[in-house]
Amino acid sequence: MTAARPVLPPAMMLAAMDAVSDGIVIVDKDSRIIYINDAYTRILRVERQKVLHKQISVIEPGAVILDALRDKQPRSRLPVEVKTRGKQILVNITPIFDGGEVIGAVSVFEDITELSLSHQELERAQRLSRSIFKAAADGCHTLPPEFAHIVGDSAKFLRCLRLAELVAPTDATVLVEGESGAGKEVVVDGILRLSGKRRRPFVNINCSAIPESLMESELFGYTAGSFTGAAKGGKAGKFELADGGTIFLDEIGEMPLFMQAKLLRALQSGEIQKIGSDTMQKVDVRVIAATNRNLKQMVRDGKFREDLYFRLNTFTIVIPPLRERGEDVLLLAEHFLGKFSKKYGKTGRLSSAVQRFFLSYAWPGNVRQLESCMEYAVIVCGDGEIRMEHLPEELQGLSDNGERTDAAEASAAGAPHGLKADIQAMERDYILRVLKETGGNKTKAMEVLGISRRTFYKKWKLYGLDKEPSIK
Ligand SMILES: Nc1ncnc2c1ncn2[C@@H]1O[C@H](COP(=O)(O)OP(=O)(O)OP(=O)(O)O)[C@@H](O)[C@H]1O
Numbered sequence: 334m335t336a337a338r339p340v341l342p343p344a345m346m347l348a349a350m351d352a353v354s355d356g357i358v359i360v361d362k363d364s365r366i367i368y369i370n371d372a373y374t375r376i377l378r379v380e381r382q383k384v385l386h387k388q389i390s391v392i393e394p395g396a397v398i399l400d401a402l403r404d405k406q407p408r409s410r411l412p413v414e415v416k417t418r419g420k421q422i423l424v425n426i427t428p429i430f431d432g433g434e435v436i437g438a439v440s441v442f443e444d445i446t447e448l449s450l451s452h453q454e455l456e457r458a459q460r461l462s463r464s465i466f467k468a469a470a471d472g473c474h475t476l477p478p479e480f481a482h483i484v485g486d487s488a489k490f491l492r493c494l495r496l497a498e499l500v501a502p503t504d505a506t507v508l509v510e511g512e513s514g515a516g517k518e519v520v521v522d523g524i525l526r527l528s529g530k531r532r533r534p535f536v537n538i539n540c541s542a543i544p545e546s547l548m549e550s551e552l553f554g555y556t557a558g559s560f561t562g563a564a565k566g567g568k569a570g571k572f573e574l575a576d577g578g579t580i581f582l583d584e585i586g587e588m589p590l591f592m593q594a595k596l597l598r599a600l601q602s603g604e605i606q607k608i609g610s611d612t613m614q615k616v617d618v619r620v621i622a623a624t625n626r627n628l629k630q631m632v633r634d635g636k637f638r639e640d641l642y643f644r645l646n647t648f649t650i651v652i653p654p655l656r657e658r659g660e661d662v663l664l665l666a667e668h669f670l671g672k673f674s675k676k677y678g679k680t681g682r683l684s685s686a687v688q689r690f691f692l693s694y695a696w697p698g699n700v701r702q703l704e705s706c707m708e709y710a711v712i713v714c715g716d717g718e719i720r721m722e723h724l725p726e727e728l729q730g731l732s733d734n735g736e737r738t739d740a741a742e743a744s745a746a747g748a749p750h751g752l753k754a755d756i757q758a759m760e761r762d763y764i765l766r767v768l769k770e771t772g773g774n775k776t777k778a779m780e781v782l783g784i785s786r787r788t789f790y791k792k793w794k795l796y797g798l799d800k801e802p803s804i805k
Pocket residue numbers: 482483484485511512513514515516517518519520624625700701704
């Protein structure tokens with residue numbers, strides 16, 4: 334004897350159907366939709382009244398439920414693409430019989446869009462990454478002209494550039510790792526120059542420069558009136574601004590954990606949600622991220638999400654520190670010597686003692702430290718040979734491994750600080766002159782100065798150029 338099935342009051346039955354996370358649709362024998370639950374409207378992003386009583390054969394002619402009505406067979410865990418909604422779902426369909434006749438069908442489905450997208454994308458990225466690493470290992474190669482501004486000839490660094498060249502024309506997510514000042518932004522800039530024609534616009538965001546409380550609105554934007562103090566018409570976030578192009582997330586290791594979760598969602602689904610909006614918005618954005626932190630260690634310490642790390646880590650370029658690049662340090666020193674000699678109208682050359690020192694020094698601040706060291710030396714030395722005494726005080730008297738000698742310590746303690754101020758004053762004047770020459774056009778000024786937008790604005794702030802009346 335079979336136990337009688339409990340009869341549920343209709344209100345309870347409907348509430349139960351709305352409580353499940355899977356979408357449910359019931360159609361009659363003519364494929365007319367007679368019931369959909371809340372999850373259906375959510376997953377397929379349709380309003381109930383727009384689909385109720387419509388025939389599926391009209392709104393989704395390829396729907397599998399139509400086959401089930403025709404052949405009276407159930408379907409179990411069938412992956413289906415709902416083309417009109419851009420969704421991947423996993424469906425279970427059961428025809429409903431009454432006395433041997435099919436009177437309708439019920440479909441219960443699960444949204445697997447994110448899962449399949451991320452799976453497909455991950456597989457694609459891994460395939461791509463394998464082929465790129467293989468190509469990068471193959472023999473010598475001439476680098477593209479877009480990399481002409483990047484100085485370096487060591488095997489380790491050239492491999493990074495080759496990887497950058499190969500990954501540039503793809504849409505793959507790239508993570509650039511390396512110590513501070515090692516040249517991550519320079520390599521990212523190379524990638525952008527190579528991919529720039531195809532992918533525009535380019536939006537840059539420095540995760541360490543944005544207060545935690547503003548990060549979400551900066552990245553994803555907000556709708557009008559979504560919070561007190563919000564701009565009247567709402568605001569587009571960086572992801573929206575980068576639609577069709579590339580977003581550069583610099584210092585990604587500084588992103589707070591709660592934002593990492595939101596970023597991961599955006600990367601996986603290609604959709605963003607503005608603060609105050611209940612709808613998602615599709616965006617097509619390539620992500621390039623950079624960090625000087627050890628993300629793997631941060632994952633171990635619970636400070637960086639493992640899933641986001643895997644997502645970003647599909648194609649990683651590790652820029653070696655300057656101390657591991659052998660004679661690149663001399664090439665770079667010559668490069669900066671030329672740059673600053675031109676800037677300050679001087680001529681100079683490196684003494685062999687300085688060259689030896691450069692090759693043996695550990696350069697904790699990497700290329701950035703070398704660059705400012707050369708600027709200092711060019712100014713201090715004037716014309717002629719740059720010797721040890723022309724280097725910044727913190728480098729003078731250092732032993733080869735970078736340890737400070739007692740004498741140097743003593744002299745540094747009493748060292749005058751006027752020189753740094755002099756250099757800064759000269760630099761300020763120089764930037765002002767270029768800005769005047771370009772009629773206040775900052776983008777042109779950056780080009781003439783040969784510095785990145787970020788560096789430009791750092792100096793703009795540092796020198797109070799926003800308050801300078803002679804440029805507008
Ligand atoms: N290979 C290179 N050729 C020419 N200039 C370089 C090279 N590498 C770095 N530089 C210069 O050194 C400075 C520091 O480089 P960059 O800003 O790219 O470092 P970073 O690794 O992004 O630093 P951070 O981690 O602090 O953001 C810049 O002025 C850059 O132009």
